Amino acid sequence: MIESSSPDPEKVIVIGMGLSPKDLTLRHLDIIRKADILIGGKRHLACFKDHSGIHKAITRDIPGLMDFIGRHYKTRQVVVLASGDPLLFGIGSAIIDALGPDHVEIHPNISSVAAAFARIKEPWQDARLISLHGKQSENSLLTAAAESPLVAVLTDPSRNPGWIADLLLRHQLHQIHICVLEQLGAPSEIITWHSPEEAAGKTFSEPNIVVLKRTFVPQALPGLHLGMPDDDFDHDNGLITKAEIRAISLARLKLLPHHVLWDLGAGSGSVGIEASRLLPLGKIVAIEKHPDRIRNIESNRLRHGVRNMEIRQAVLPDGLDGLPAPDRIFIGGGGRQLETIIRSAAGYLKPGGILVVNTVLMDNLTAALTTLNELGFSTETAQIQVSRSKDMPWSQRFEAQNPVWIISGIIKP
Numbered sequence: 001m002i003e004s005s006s007p008d009p010e011k012v013i014v015i016g017m018g019l020s021p022k023d024l025t026l027r028h029l030d031i032i033r034k035a036d037i038l039i040g041g042k043r044h045l046a047c048f049k050d051h052s053g054i055h056k057a058i059t060r061d062i063p064g065l066m067d068f069i070g071r072h073y074k075t076r077q078v079v080v081l082a083s084g085d086p087l088l089f090g091i092g093s094a095i096i097d098a099l100g101p102d103h104v105e106i107h108p109n110i111s112s113v114a115a116a117f118a119r120i121k122e123p124w125q126d127a128r129l130i131s132l133h134g135k136q137s138e139n140s141l142l143t144a145a146a147e148s149p150l151v152a153v154l155t156d157p158s159r160n161p162g163w164i165a166d167l168l169l170r171h172q173l174h175q176i177h178i179c180v181l182e183q184l185g186a187p188s189e190i191i192t193w194h195s196p197e198e199a200a201g202k203t204f205s206e207p208n209i210v211v212l213k214r215t216f217v218p219q220a221l222p223g224l225h226l227g228m229p230d231d232d233f234d235h236d237n238g239l240i241t242k243a244e245i246r247a248i249s250l251a252r253l254k255l256l257p258h259h260v261l262w263d264l265g266a267g268s269g270s271v272g273i274e275a276s277r278l279l280p281l282g283k284i285v286a287i288e289k290h291p292d293r294i295r296n297i298e299s300n301r302l303r304h305g306v307r308n309m310e311i312r313q314a315v316l317p318d319g320l321d322g323l324p325a326p327d328r329i330f331i332g333g334g335g336r337q338l339e340t341i342i343r344s345a346a347g348y349l350k351p352g353g354i355l356v357v358n359t360v361l362m363d364n365l366t367a368a369l370t371t372l373n374e375l376g377f378s379t380e381t382a383q384i385q386v387s388r389s390k391d392m393p394w395s396q397r398f399e400a401q402n403p404v405w406i407i408s409g410i411i412k413p
Contacts, residue, residue: 012069012078012095014086016109019185021047023109031107032079037072039065040081058091066098073103084111089131089154112209113152116181119191120211127152132159139256142171145212146257146281153210161210165199168212171258172324173281175216182208224277224304226250228270234296234303235268241332241358244386245404246271250278252356252380252408253328257281262326264316264345265289265333269297269309272330276306284309285323287316317344329355339367346375349411357407368407377409 013035015028024032032038037054038045045055058065069078085108086092096104117124127150130141141164144151153164161180168176174196182190182205190205227247230240241249249271255261258281263272266286275284286309288294294313301309312319317340327350334341338359346355355377357368365381372379383405387398 010074011103011105012073013105014080014092015107016082016085018109035079036076037078044081112184115184116209132156142258149214151212161199161204162202165196168196177213179211180204233268233270234299236293240268241271259327260324262329264331269300273300273304273306287312287314289315316341325350327353331357338364339371342371353411355409359405360402365405372409376412378412380408382406
């Protein structure tokens with residue numbers, strides 16, 4: 001005998017289906033049986049063909065669905081069938097937003113994420129979860145892959161496992177295993193593991209969920225931090241971006257873990273070397289024309305254990321062809337050629353990229369701003385004046401450093 005209370009006609013009841021109707025309890029089935037209006041995806045409604053109430057399929061018109069529910073739930077018992085857990089990127093949150101929490105009752109069930117980790121026998125309390133349903137989430141996915149050894153990805157038909165594999169390859173992320181779980185809970189369930197190269201361009205059946213498992217551990221760089229003392233770097237007669245300016249410039253670059261950074265006119269390489277701390281999945285390309293400074297960059301790279309930096313000797317604006325396309329560009333030198341360097345380098349910048357210029361020369365301040373604006377960047381400029389304490393026979397005094405202009409250029413959408 002089924003024990004149940006009568007549903008509240010002024011509450012919409014949202015029931016998670018789990019992986020299949022087999023995950024529904026007797027209580028769930030009793031609530032569904034008593035529904036005046038049954039709402040769900042076509043796949044879910046097909047499981048209740050004999051239900052005598054009104055059936056309404058969920059489509060992409062979510063506002064229209066909310067309007068429909070709002071017109072009927074106070075006089076008729078409305079039951080909504082949701083995939084998995086209704087509050088895990090599900091329809092439940094939209095209904096709560098539309099009606100208010102007092103008018104919604106949620107019955108959770110097993111989610112595809114929980115089922116996926118159960119299938120592959122992986123504890124997932126520290127895993128990251130990314131949904132690609134109807135969203136452009138490249139940066140979110142890449143950042144999650146950088147920060148967590150396990151990432152669950154809810155795919156959609158266009159941002160599917162092959163698309164994910166291609167994204168990883170475009171950002172040189174080869175050391176990640178891709179688990180594709182197709183049609184979880186169905187008799188046709190398939191679970192396979194792939195390298196990014198194997199999964200790219202391959203077709204998988206819908207619905208599916210992806211788990212990314214990192215096969216490497218990003219190396220911690222001992223002692224490396226932002227704003228390191230200038231003496232921690234070999235440099236040529238003080239030709240180094242000073243610690244305070246370095247930290248602010250890196251902040252203006254807004255680096256994400258997977259980015260490619262070009263450090264042009266790298267000098268000692270200090271900016272790129274500190275940036276490596278922020279780019280565990282990314283890459284730095286340092287370009288410098290002077291052989292002595294190239295040796296300093298190589299020495300500094302070795303001293304600080306940086307492995308994701310490529311060093312190239314070239315006279316800018318030459319030497320940029322064939323490099324991985326940059327997400328960010330830092331120009332710490334350039335002299336009379338600054339305008340030409342900006343124009344050339346900007347042509348390689350990815351959409352949404354940022355270019356940051358440091359200069360102490362007024363003519364180059366004007367050249368940088370004029371050039372960036374002509375190229376369609378939005379610009380922001382800060383002048384930084386740093387004074388450092390200096391010991392005296394007794395007490396201390398402040399010694400002023402050269403003022404530096406930091407010019408940021410962001411590609412306008």
